Amino acid sequence: MVMAPLTRQRASIGNVPNKMMVEYYRQRASAGLIISEGSQISRQGYGYYDAPGIHTQEQIKGWKKVTRAVHRENGRIFLQLWHVGRHTHPYYLHDGQFPVAPSAIKEKGHIRVPDGKLDTVVPHALSREEIRQVIEDYHQATRNAKEAGFNGVEIHGANGYLIDQFLQNGTNKRQDEYGGDYKNRCRFMREVVEGVCSAWDANHVGIRLSPSSLHGDMRDTNPRELFTHAIKALNQYELAYLHLVEPLTNVSELPNYVAEVAKYFRPFYHGTLISCGNYDPESAEKAIAEGITDLIAFGRLFLANPDLPERVQKNAPLNEWDENTFYGGNEKGYTDYPFLKKDKGENLNIRYCCKT
Numbered sequence: 013m014v015m016a017p018l019t020r021q022r023a024s025i026g027n028v029p030n031k032m033m034v035e036y037y038r039q040r041a042s043a044g045l046i047i048s049e050g051s052q053i054s055r056q057g058y059g060y061y062d063a064p065g066i067h068t069q070e071q072i073k074g075w076k077k078v079t080r081a082v083h084r085e086n087g088r089i090f091l092q093l094w095h096v097g098r099h100t101h102p103y104y105l106h107d108g109q110f111p112v113a114p115s116a117i118k119e120k121g122h123i124r125v126p127d128g129k130l131d132t133v134v135p136h137a138l139s140r141e142e143i144r145q146v147i148e149d150y151h152q153a154t155r156n157a158k159e160a161g162f163n164g165v166e167i168h169g170a171n172g173y174l175i176d177q178f179l180q181n182g183t184n185k186r187q188d189e190y191g192g193d194y195k196n197r198c199r200f201m202r203e204v205v206e207g208v209c210s211a212w213d214a215n216h217v218g219i220r221l222s223p224s225s226l227h228g229d230m231r232d233t234n235p236r237e238l239f240t241h242a243i244k245a246l247n248q249y250e251l252a253y254l255h256l257v258e259p260l261t262n263v264s265e266l267p268n269y270v271a272e273v274a275k276y277f278r279p280f281y282h283g284t285l286i287s288c289g290n291y292d293p294e295s296a297e298k299a300i301a302e303g304i305t306d307l308i309a310f311g312r313l314f315l316a317n318p319d320l321p322e323r324v325q326k327n328a329p330l331n332e333w334d335e336n337t338f339y340g341g342n343e344k345g346y347t348d349y350p351f352l353k354k355d356k357g358e359n360l361n362i363r364y365c366c367k368t
């Protein structure tokens with residue numbers, strides 16, 4: 013049972029992990045593996061307020077406290093490396109800089125800021141030299157994660173952010189070796205993997221992909237072909253795992269889209285596979301028994317149930333999640349979801365009562 017990456021937007025000034033985050037991750041240390049919320053590899057990669065980073069000394073120091081607390085509870089934790097690409101706004105960037113992307117194509121929609129929403133802008137298409145700098149940022153962020161005591165890193169290649177923007181031809185119209193056919197569009201992903209693996213052995217590195225996610229206004233004319241190639245290309249790196257996200261929307265009407273992601277792509281990947289998206293304990297058990305995946309990542313269920321493995325083992329009722337407290341805020345809906353056993357949560361000043 014893996015804890016899926018969950019952005020909670022509760023970091024302190026400077027995007028520094030804080031005490032509240034230490035407690036949140038400590039509470040969930042019984043997961044087979046925790047994958048942290050997405051964490052920015054550089055200033056350029058931010059698109060969400062109060063999301064934590066992994067590019068300053070203060071951030072490394074903050075994360076050290078998180079990893080120590082998780083390890084004291086015998087847990088394991090990977091850091092998710094995040095660059096949002098075009099999904100941001102000059103509001104979040106230095107000196108009014110523009111978001112970066114493979115091509116100057118605006119995302120339909122808006123960007124959330126603390127007091128509302130801003131219209132998206134046309135991003136700046138990265139030059140080859142700028143791409144090299146981004147790869148270097150991934151490399152450095154991986155070294156920082158290692159220094160911060162993580163057990164490994166997960167490259168966020170899913171959900172419409174920078175790597176996904178390079179992969180899919182709705183967002184990548186480049187004429188150079190990073191654009192064009194699906195092989196070229198996989199080049200950036202491969203270079204990121206190589207940059208990360210030059211900072212840490214491949215068995216400490218995972219990658220997340222979402223072949224059927226439309227999040228972030230994403231489209232590809234043939235995601236089936238593209239992701240088959242991308243996944244086959246990942247075999248050569250012998251990574252810790254490949255993490256695939258199931259679609260949360262119905263894609264069965266869209267040509268060349270895959271409705272059951274792990275089931276379809278399993279045969280193409282030779283290593284460990286994690287599947288995530290809409291699982292409950294029963295469907296998770298079934299997917300593993302059928303050989304569709306090796307591990308299941310739970311997102312919202314782990315968010316609301318710090319002791320999820322124990323609850324599943326005992327067939328105990330599960331707390332329901334509260335969407336209103338997903339992003340930003342304080343301890344409410346964060347570290348106050350109740351445990352089955354009182355002693356685990358007794359120092360938590362439980363104020364919030366879940367509808368079990």
Ligand SMILES: Cc1cc2nc3c(=O)[nH]c(=O)nc-3n(C[C@H](O)[C@H](O)[C@H](O)COP(=O)(O)O)c2cc1C
Nearest residue numbers: 016017018019049050288289290291310311312338
């Ligand atoms: C509050 C929230 C924050 C999320 N943040 C991230 C994130 O930082 N990185 C990521 O790859 N996915 C993120 N996701 C997606 C989840 O990892 C997961 O794929 C999704 O919740 C579906 O799994 P579930 O049905 O078990 O919740 C987030 C989802 C939620 C609900």
